[in-house]
Structure formats: structure tokens, C-alpha cells
Amino acid sequence: MTDRVPILKLGRVLLVSIQIDLEDQTVLDLQDDLAERIVTTGAIGVVIDITALEIVDSFVGRMLANAAAISRMLDAETVVVGMRPAVAITLVELGLSLGGVRTALTLEKGLALLERGRATSADRG
Amino acid sequence: MTRLAEDVEQTVPIVSNDDVVRARQLVRTLAQQCGLSLVDQTKLVTAASELARNTLVYGGGGAMHCATVRRDGRRGVHAVFEDSGPGIPDLDLALTDGWTSGGGLGLGLSGARRLVDDFELDSRTGVGTKVSVTKWAR
Known part of the structure; x- marks a missing residue:
């Protein structure tokens, strides 16, 4: 049996905080x-908190990119928060710069980014 | 170049997804023991994760052998990933960024090579694949 990562609802934002060493099946789920x-x-938005993740390999990296693309198609924005510096360095060297994924340093900044984004699109009508 | 094993080699069978997690955890423990910097630990564990997954997905399962090693007064972690799978017909192609025979991103092998200090790939069609990597403390 594989663990499932809980998805919490916080107003109109979904919050995912990954606290376990991820198995591939858990990532796909x-x-x-x-x-x-x-x-x-x-x-309207998803925040994926990876503060606890000691590594992000190509499999998890691909999930983050997919999650961002899928949520965009479903009219929601995804922000990845809390990436460790060593993880960022390793991802770039691995060849995965996650171009389509928005990031913020902290959960607070991630939430603010989503609110700002929504305000802007509301202005545009 | 002589590479001396410091400790008894430990083996993790890689036959399921949670074995990939176990392989990562063992490599992390040894990397910490060797005094690898946090960035180097992260690079090595990430490379191990890619290679362990390859052993499982492309090699049909196998094992990782891992030990701390010493050379010229430097300590490091040496890990070998072995399978008896179909082998890699074209090694140069397999080491190209973006090339994949499966459904991956094609960054596993080429990316892992960039993340470690020493990288050896030995594969024979129909016999299996063996990837050896070492990361040295600075």
C-alpha cells in the first residue's frame, strides 16, 4: 500500500505539503x-510546499511541471514553494529547470502571488 | 587509481518502488558519514534516485551495492547499480539528454553523470547493465 499526500483546502486555494520521502506511485497519485x-x-490556485523534500529528481520534477500544466488547463495556477537551495542547484545541473513552474520562496509569498494573479485577471474582466 | 573500500559494502535489492526510496536513504546516510557538503549530498542522492529507478524500470530490477571509500586521503561514497535486464544497445545515445527508451524525460542517465564525480557505464545487450558512481568529499 502506498501513502497518499493530503490535499488541504484553504479558501479557494489547495495546499499540498509534501512531508514524506516520495515513492513514484505516490507522486503519480x-x-x-x-x-x-x-x-x-x-x-483558483494550488500551492505545493516542498520545504521538507531533500531531493527532487526527474520524476518528481516532471510531476511538478505536469501539475502546473494540468492546473492551468483547469483554470488554476500552481506555485511551488520552499525549494531548498541545494535542490535548486541539483535540478539545474540535472537539466531540469522547470521553466513552466512558478515558484515562491515561502508559503506566504506563494499565497500572495496567487491572490495578486487573481486580482489582475479580475481587473481585466 | 586505487579506490579503497572503507567499510563493508551494503546491498539494497531494487525490485519495487519502495526499494528506490531505501536505496536513496542508504546513500544519504553514507554521504553524511563521509562529510559530503549538503549540495554534494543532494546531488549524489538525486543521482542515486535516477539510477535506482533505471535499474527498476529499464533493467527489470536488480540491486545497489554501496560503500564509503577513500582515495588520496579523500573520502567518498561509491555506489554500483546492477541489473540483468535487456542492456543498452547504444550507450552514447542513452547518455544523450532527452533521449529515452521509456516514458521518462531522458535525463536520468545523462543527468546522473553530471551530478557525480566518477561515472562508469557498462552494458551488454541481453546480459545487463552496471552503472558505477562515486562522489568525493571536497
Whole structure:
């Protein structure tokens, strides 16, 4: 049996805080669960907190990129927060710069980014 | 170049997804013992994760052998990933960024090579694949 990463709802934002050493199946489940929850909750944004992750390899990196792309198609924005400096250095050297993924240093900044983004699109009508 | 094993080699069978997690954890423990910097630990554990996954997904399962080593007064971690899978027909192609025979991103092997100090790839079609890596403390 594999663990599932909990997805919390905080207002109109979904919050995922990854606290376990991820198995590949858990990573795939999270990607599917997120898409499902975005639609059922009508969330406008997703924050994925990776503060606790000691490594992000190509598999997890791909999940982050996919989650960002999938949520965008479902009218929600994804922000990855809390990446450790060593993880950023390693990802770039690995060849994965996660171009399509928005990041913020902290959870607070990530949430602020989502609120700002929504305000801007509301202005545009 | 002589590379002397410091400790008894430890082996982790890699036959399921949670074995990949176990392999990562062992490599992290040894990297900490060797005094690798945090960035170097992260690079080595990430490389180990890529290679362990390759052993499982492309090699059909196998094992990782891992030990702390010493050379010229420097300590390091040496890890060998072995499988008896189909082998890699074209090694140069397999080491190219973005090339994949499976559904991955094609960064596993080429990326892992960039993340370690020593990298050896030995593969024979129909016999299996062996990847040896070492990361040295600075």
C-alpha cells in the first residue's frame, strides 16, 4: 500500500505539503488527486510546499511541471514553494529547470502571488 | 587509481518502488558519514534516485551495492547499480539528454553523470547493465 499526500483546502486555494520521502506511485497519485480536487472544489490556485523534500529528481520534477500544466488547463495556477537551495542547484545541473513552474520562496509569498494573479485577471474582466 | 573500500559494502535489492526510496536513504546516510557538503549530498542522492529507478524500470530490477571509500586521503561514497535486464544497445545515445527508451524525460542517465564525480557505464545487450558512481568529499 502506498501513502497518499493530503490535499488541504484553504479558501479557494489547495495546499499540498509534501512531508514524506516520495515513492513514484505516490507522486503519480498526487498528480491525479490534484486535478480531481481542483475541479471538485473550483480552486483558483494550488500551492505545493516542498520545504521538507531533500531531493527532487526527474520524476518528481516532471510531476511538478505536469501539475502546473494540468492546473492551468483547469483554470488554476500552481506555485511551488520552499525549494531548498541545494535542490535548486541539483535540478539545474540535472537539466531540469522547470521553466513552466512558478515558484515562491515561502508559503506566504506563494499565497500572495496567487491572490495578486487573481486580482489582475479580475481587473481585466 | 586505487579506490579503497572503507567499510563493508551494503546491498539494497531494487525490485519495487519502495526499494528506490531505501536505496536513496542508504546513500544519504553514507554521504553524511563521509562529510559530503549538503549540495554534494543532494546531488549524489538525486543521482542515486535516477539510477535506482533505471535499474527498476529499464533493467527489470536488480540491486545497489554501496560503500564509503577513500582515495588520496579523500573520502567518498561509491555506489554500483546492477541489473540483468535487456542492456543498452547504444550507450552514447542513452547518455544523450532527452533521449529515452521509456516514458521518462531522458535525463536520468545523462543527468546522473553530471551530478557525480566518477561515472562508469557498462552494458551488454541481453546480459545487463552496471552503472558505477562515486562522489568525493571536497
